[in-house]
Amino acid sequence: MLKSKKISLSHNKLSASSIFILVILLVYTAFLAFLIFWAFMVAFQTTDKQIFNKCGGAYYKMPPHFELHFAEVIEKLQLNGLPGEAKQNFFDILRNSLLYSVLSAFLKTLIPCLTAYACARFNFKTGKVVYTAVLMAMIVPLVGSQSSELELVSKFVVGDYSLIIDNVIGTSLLKANMLGLYFFVFYSTFESMPKDYFEAARIDGAGNWSVLFKIAFPLVKNVFLTVFIIEFVQFWNDYQTPMVYLNHRPTLGFALWQLSFGTAGAALSNPVLAMTTVILCALPVVILFIIFKDKFMGNLTMGGIKG
Amino acid sequence: MRVRRKVSDSKKSDLGFQLLLLAWPVIQFCIFYIYVNINTVRLAFNFGETSGGPFVYLEYVSQNPEFLKGAGLSLLLYLVCTAISIPLALLFAYYIYKKFKGGKLFRFLLFLPSIISATVLIIIFTKFTAYDLLVFQHDVLGVEVPVSITSGEFKYVWVVVIGFYLFLNFGTTTLIYSNKMSEISTEVVEAARLDGVNRLQEFWHIVLPGVWPTLSTFIITGMATIFTNQYFLFTFYSSTAVTTLGNAPLGYIIYNSIQDAFLSPQSVERAPVMYHNMAALGILITAVTIPLVFGGRALLKRFGPSEK
Numbered sequence: 001m002l003k004s005k006k007i008s009l010s011h012n013k014l015s016a017s018s019i020f021i022l023v024i025l026l027v028y029t030a031f032l033a034f035l036i037f038w039a040f041m042v043a044f045q046t047t048d049k050q051i052f053n054k055c056g057g058a059y060y061k062m063p064p065h066f067e068l069h070f071a072e073v074i075e076k077l078q079l080n081g082l083p084g085e086a087k088q089n090f091f092d093i094l095r096n097s098l099l100y101s102v103l104s105a106f107l108k109t110l111i112p113c114l115t116a117y118a119c120a121r122f123n124f125k126t127g128k129v130v131y132t133a134v135l136m137a138m139i140v141p142l143v144g145s146q147s148s149e150l151e152l153v154s155k156f157v158v159g160d161y162s163l164i165i166d167n168v169i170g171t172s173l174l175k176a177n178m179l180g181l182y183f184f185v186f187y188s189t190f191e192s193m194p195k196d197y198f199e200a201a202r203i204d205g206a207g208n209w210s211v212l213f214k215i216a217f218p219l220v221k222n223v224f225l226t227v228f229i230i231e232f233v234q235f236w237n238d239y240q241t242p243m244v245y246l247n248h249r250p251t252l253g254f255a256l257w258q259l260s261f262g263t264a265g266a267a268l269s270n271p272v273l274a275m276t277t278v279i280l281c282a283l284p285v286v287i288l289f290i291i292f293k294d295k296f297m298g299n300l301t302m303g304g305i306k307g
Numbered sequence: 308m309r310v311r312r313k314v315s316d317s318k319k320s321d322l323g324f325q326l327l328l329l330a331w332p333v334i335q336f337c338i339f340y341i342y343v344n345i346n347t348v349r350l351a352f353n354f355g356e357t358s359g360g361p362f363v364y365l366e367y368v369s370q371n372p373e374f375l376k377g378a379g380l381s382l383l384l385y386l387v388c389t390a391i392s393i394p395l396a397l398l399f400a401y402y403i404y405k406k407f408k409g410g411k412l413f414r415f416l417l418f419l420p421s422i423i424s425a426t427v428l429i430i431i432f433t434k435f436t437a438y439d440l441l442v443f444q445h446d447v448l449g450v451e452v453p454v455s456i457t458s459g460e461f462k463y464v465w466v467v468v469i470g471f472y473l474f475l476n477f478g479t480t481t482l483i484y485s486n487k488m489s490e491i492s493t494e495v496v497e498a499a500r501l502d503g504v505n506r507l508q509e510f511w512h513i514v515l516p517g518v519w520p521t522l523s524t525f526i527i528t529g530m531a532t533i534f535t536n537q538y539f540l541f542t543f544y545s546s547t548a549v550t551t552l553g554n555a556p557l558g559y560i561i562y563n564s565i566q567d568a569f570l571s572p573q574s575v576e577r578a579p580v581m582y583h584n585m586a587a588l589g590i591l592i593t594a595v596t597i598p599l600v601f602g603g604r605a606l607l608k609r610f611g612p613s614e615k
Contacts (some may be wrong), residue, residue, distance in 0.1 A: 015506060017506070018402060018405075018407050021398050021399065021401075021402045021407075022402070022407070022408065022409070024395070024398075024399075025399060025402065025409075025413050028416075028417075028474070029412075029413060029416040029417075031474065032416060032419060032420065032474075033416070035428060035431045035432060035435070036423075036431075038431060038435055038439070039431045042434070111331065111332050111335075114328050114332070115328070115329060115332045117328065118324075118325045118328035118329050121325075122321050122322070122324075122325045124321075124322055124325055126322075126325060126326065126329060127325065127329075130329060130332070130333065133336065137336075137340060139531075139600070140597060141531035141532070141535075141593065141596045141597065141600060142344050142347070142589075142593050143534065143535055143561075143589040143590075143592040143593045143596065144347055144351070144561065144585055144586050144587075144588055144589010144590060144592065144593065145343045145344055145346075145347045145586075145589065146561070146562075146565050146585070147347070147350065147565050147568075147581070147582035147583075147585040147586050147589075148343045148344070148346040148347040148349075148350055148582070148586055149339065149343045150565065150569050150578075150582070151346065151350070151578075151582055152338075152339075152342070152343060152346065174339065176331070176335065177332065177335050177336060177339065177340070178332035178335070178336065179336070179340070202317075208320065208321065208324040209324075233421075233422055236424075237423075237424030237425070237426065237427075239424075239426055239542075240541070240562065240566075243566060243570075244565075244566050244569055244570065247570060253424060253426065256424070256426045256427065256430065257426055257542065259430060260429075260430055260433065260542075260545070261545040271434050271438055274430065274434055275431070275434065278427050278430055278431060281424075281427065282423050282424065282427045285422055285423065285424075286422065286423065288422075289418075289419075289422040293415070293418075296418065296422070297414065297415075297418055297482060297486075
């Protein structure tokens with residue numbers, strides 16, 4: 001059967017319409033490849049390049065030699081910290097980024113996973129109520145709550161210490177909710193698991209915690225890892241949440257935006273340094289993508305939610 | 308008796324365990340979803356305030372010409388982007404699903420914009436247009452005074468903005484469609500081909516119904532974000548999109564107003580009023596979006612192709 005599928009699908013000849021699609025796809029990918037190529041080409045040029053140009057800089061003309069500017073970017077990338085504090089340097093920003101992305105992604109994966117387990121594994125009304133709440137929150141689009149949320153989180157203060165604003169752990173906890181599509185992904189995974197596994201373990205005397213850690217988690221670990229990686233990339237790239245909630249604890253995503261509009265832009269306004277910063281910030285997720293590309297692309301399906 | 312008691316103890320222990328697992332998500336949901344949304348209603352209707360009536364902010368936002376223009380633009384952008392992106396994404400997905408030339412490579416490249424952040428690609432694009440594209444216009448095309456294609460002076464700047472939004476967005480959609488298409492039974496496709504069905508008929512009668520649940524989910528979720536989508540304008544222009552482009556979608560206006568009210572040095576005076584306004588705007592948008600989404604969902608269910 002597999003062989004026949006391979007044969008039938010791999011011997012598709014190009015018709016006029018598929019050639020048309022191929023041309024559009026080629027234009028699309030050529031544009032993407034060109035942008036990435038341009039960024040690399042500029043990043044490794046000399047910073048005094050613009051003196052040769054008429055209109056501000058022609059980087060498509062290759063220089064006689066190439067240079068690396070990572071050290072210069074690391075030294076110059078500095079953003080505001082809390083009032084009275086020293087500026088946040090590259091390593092502070094990197095630490096904020098890692099903490100924010102890893103913790104938020106972990107919590108944003110763990111909470112829906114545990115909630116889905118609690119709803120799918122036990123046949124109590126509480127589980128059904130929670131399931132309905134997640135479903136309703138997903139399909140009823142409530143808008144305009146950010147101002148209300150900001151008003152609320154501004155009050156989470158103990159003395160001079162803010163529990164959420166400019167607090168990476170607090171902001172990650174704010175994001176640690178059960179809502180979203182991945183709750184349903186975990187729910188259907190747990191629901192499709194044979195109930196016999198859990199019952200046999202209970203008969204053998206295993207408690208609820210043992211069943212969760214020794215049976216449920218090992219069976220769901222692939223889905224968990226996939227969701228975690230996808231969430232990590234989203235948090236790593238996100239700049240709008242850090243801009244509002246972590247303005248004085250900047251992440252690399254926020255630093256990138258600052259490159260165009262904020263204080264980082266002044267020090268790194270030279271296109272060569274700007275492109276070096278761009279590469280430095282994008283590199284971790286690109287490496288992650290290359291390592292886990294099958295997990296990223298293979299598990300990417302979405303169906304309609306019935307109900 | 309003892310067995311019944313044991314079962315009851317076990318049930319109690321299961322319920323306790325379930326409640327323990329649900330404690331954090333439910334408390335979080337109650338505070339940051341239920342309370343926050345109730346507070347949005349309070350802000351929008353000015354409850355608990357002595358000055359102004361309950362409709363003062365709702366009246367203000369519903370009559371504000373900037374918001375009305377923004378709502379119109381949001382709707383227009385949604386229609387244009389949907390009309391372009393859905394057919395293109397389906398065609399690309401079909402190309403990859405049929406494993407035509409270079410399908411695997413395109414699959415990889417189409418996914419890249421979802422991995423590399425939009426900010427990265429927009430910074431590269433804006434730097435390119437601000438430097439090399441200007442030189443290219445001047446040196447190669449002979450334009451005396453070159454204009455950046457992302458500036459408000461460029462006649463087709465909205466085409467650039469929409470084009471870049473589509474460029475960044477439909478890669479992932481294409482992949483999701485192609486993954487869904489690969490779930491279509493090969494036997495059905497082969498049988499249809501043996502019956503003399505051509506590619507267009509195969510696409511229309513087999514592939515489209517197969518991918519319909521995913522497609523309709525995208526259309527519905529797209530409808531839900533009609534008035535909240537920012538189209539990357541904040542990444543492109545920061546807070547200057549309205550002055551640069553003359554108008555901006557509501558999603559951008561809301562985010563820009565809130566972040567400005569919260570972060571600007573004058574926020575102590577400005578934030579409360581802005582919070583009321585944005586909550587009122589949010590309530591109005593919700594009132595428009597909910598029937599739109601449920602109506603759209605019913606229509607898609609009623610008139611969409613059947614998988615049977």
